[in-house]
Amino acid sequence: MAALRRALHLASLAAGTRRTVAGSLAGSCLADRSLWDKLHAQPRQGSVRTFDWFFGYEEAQGLLLPLLEKARAACPARVLDVGCGTSSLCTGLYTKCPHPVDVLGVDFSPVAVAHMNSLLEGGQGQAPLCPGHPDSSLHFVRADGQNLQPVASSGSFQLVLDKGTWDAVARGGLPGAYQLLAECLRVLSPQGTLIQFSDEDPDSRLPCLEKGSQGWTVTVQELGPFRGITYFAYVIQGSD
Numbered sequence: 001m002a003a004l005r006r007a008l009h010l011a012s013l014a015a016g017t018r019r020t021v022a023g024s025l026a027g028s029c030l031a032d033r034s035l036w037d038k039l040h041a042q043p044r045q046g047s048v049r050t051f052d053w054f055f056g057y058e059e060a061q062g063l064l065l066p067l068l069e070k071a072r073a074a075c076p077a078r079v080l081d082v083g084c085g086t087s088s089l090c091t092g093l094y095t096k097c098p099h100p101v102d103v104l105g106v107d108f109s110p111v112a113v114a115h116m117n118s119l120l121e122g123g124q125g126q127a128p129l130c131p132g133h134p135d136s137s138l139h140f141v142r143a144d145g146q147n148l149q150p151v152a153s154s155g156s157f158q159l160v161l162d163k164g165t166w167d168a169v170a171r172g173g174l175p176g177a178y179q180l181l182a183e184c185l186r187v188l189s190p191q192g193t194l195i196q197f198s199d200e201d202p203d204s205r206l207p208c209l210e211k212g213s214q215g216w217t218v219t220v221q222e223l224g225p226f227r228g229i230t231y232f233a234y235v236i237q238g239s240d
Contacts, residue, residue: 032172040086040111049119049126050088053164054197055226057092063221063233064159067193068099071158074189076100076135080157082145082184083165085112090138091119091129100135106143106151116140145169146179152187160184163197174208181212188238196234197223209234 050056071077077099081090084105093103107113117140122128129138143151145165162184170177184194194216198205202220209218216236223231 040109040115050086050091052087052089053085054199054229054231055224056088057096058088059223059226060089060163060197061092061096063195063223064093064161065097065099067159068097068101071192072099074158076102076133076137077159078157079103079159079161080148080152080184080187081105081161081163082148082180083107083162083168084116084140085109086115087163089161089163090116090140094120094131094136094138095129096132097136098132100133102136103138104151104157105138105140106145106148107140108142108144110142113140113142146176146183148183148187154186155189155192157187158189158192160188160192160194161197162195166196167198167200177208178212181209185213185216185236188236190238192238194236196236197231198234199229199231202232202234205232205234209236 068077068079079090079093079101081087081103084090084107090103090105093101105113105116107116118124119126120129120138120140131137141151145162146169162180166177166180169180188194196205196209206218206220213236216238219235219237221233221235223233225231
């Protein structure tokens with residue numbers, strides 16, 4: 001969680017609103033949608049069009065690409081990013097992955113979804129994003145990760161990504177985080193992979209994931225350090 005608080009602080013600085021925003025964000029519940037609406041509405045400086053908690057696609061691709069290669073039997077492989085915000089994870093997969101992917105980014109913030117759709121479609125005088133593979137696709141929709149029924153059927157994704165979403169939801173209480181996990185596992189195919197990216201120590205996270213993922217295999221890998229912080233990829237997989 002320290003890295004997520006640091007990211008909130010850096011986002012406030014990037015928007016040039018350190019005094020007015022940083023304090024209010026730091027003191028707010030990270031499960032509160034109004035906080036994220038407020039943050040995503042901040043103007044971006046220069047050519048920066050995305051903002052990543054923890055790290056972005058470039059740092060995660062070494063873990064993601066082998067999984068997508070393995071999932072090529074489902075062509076294209078379906079990828080869900082739960083709580084995508086304005087991260088480069090979805091856009092990086094769409095524009096840089098050499099394998100065909102069908103990427104869906106969902107977030108409960110309409111501000112974040114509108115921004116990412118504008119980025120995808122080439123709004124504000126920018127060129128639209130181009131896929132790294134001609135059969136790849138990318139969509140952003142508003143949805144609550146604790147209730148994905150309106151946008152995702154059971155067992156429909158080969159790869160589900162959660163970058164900091166459990167961390168934020170858990171600040172509102174572990175029941176919400178367990179519901180998020182249950183929904184991610186519901187939409188995951190039986191042979192699929194769910195990855196939670198976090199800076200939370202395995203001693204704290206693994207018991208929660210093992211409790212909420214009975215019947216699935218839970219492992220952890222270290223990532224980084226990136227900018228001096230070590231992160232963890234909590235990998236939840238079904239049977240081969």
